[in-house]
Amino acid sequence: MSAAPKPEILAAFEAAKGFMPRHEGLALYAAATEAGRLGLPLLEVGTYCGRSTILLADAARAAGVTALTVDHHRGSEEQQPGWDYHDPDTVDPALGLMDTLPAFRRTLHTAGLEDHVVALVGRSPQIAKIWGTPLGFVFIDGGHTDAHASADYEGWAPHVADGGLLLIHDVFPDPKDEFTGQAPYRVYLRALESGAFTEVSATDSLRVLRRTGAGI
Numbered sequence: 001m002s003a004a005p006k007p008e009i010l011a012a013f014e015a016a017k018g019f020m021p022r023h024e025g026l027a028l029y030a031a032a033t034e035a036g037r038l039g040l041p042l043l044e045v046g047t048y049c050g051r052s053t054i055l056l057a058d059a060a061r062a063a064g065v066t067a068l069t070v071d072h073h074r075g076s077e078e079q080q081p082g083w084d085y086h087d088p089d090t091v092d093p094a095l096g097l098m099d100t101l102p103a104f105r106r107t108l109h110t111a112g113l114e115d116h117v118v119a120l121v122g123r124s125p126q127i128a129k130i131w132g133t134p135l136g137f138v139f140i141d142g143g144h145t146d147a148h149a150s151a152d153y154e155g156w157a158p159h160v161a162d163g164g165l166l167l168i169h170d171v172f173p174d175p176k177d178e179f180t181g182q183a184p185y186r187v188y189l190r191a192l193e194s195g196a197f198t199e200v201s202a203t204d205s206l207r208v209l210r211r212t213g214a215g216i
Helices: 007-015 022-036 051-063 101-111 124-130 146-159 175-193
Strands: 042-045 067-071 117-121 135-140 160-168 197-203 206-211
Touching: 007 022, 007 051, 007 101, 022 042, 022 051, 022 135, 022 160, 022 197, 022 206, 042 051, 042 146, 051 067, 051 101, 051 117, 051 135, 067 124, 101 117, 124 146, 135 146, 146 160, 146 175, 160 175, 175 197, 175 206
Parallel strands: 042 067, 042 135, 067 117, 135 160
Antiparallel strands: 160 206, 197 206
């Protein structure tokens, strides 16, 4: 039976600003709980306002490991003004730029999980380049262009430990989803074709892969 979050954690997840649906969140939590048994940190790329971070942090707390979340907090392409996923409440009025960091901090505080998360604020490739610790879990949920999705994969997948899990969100095989999900889909195919990762499960647009070989 898959691990499931307690009702108060699930309620905090559902109350938080974000886009991940409940059933994908439950799959994410189950994978994070499994990966936590390796005793290594759990990392996500793409924090936004912390909706999925709640689940990652709670799984990390239970496993006695640290959850890490990487984001520049200026929003991805589809979250900018004029796009469907833009939320004006995330704009810093003093700068006129998106800043999701305050909302993220409120989310974690409200959920009582601040002590179990390290927020890495900056560009994913820059942080990945200087990262040197093996990870039991990497969840890629950042930008949806080929350049950003590929950079996230190339930067973080090498750090997934043997037996660790690589999760990719917004995997949409249908070409009509070119902007929202084709780049993650291509990264997912690349991971499988590398021979380094084997698929464990698929829950709608969420793919869970396990490292079973070397490389990326």
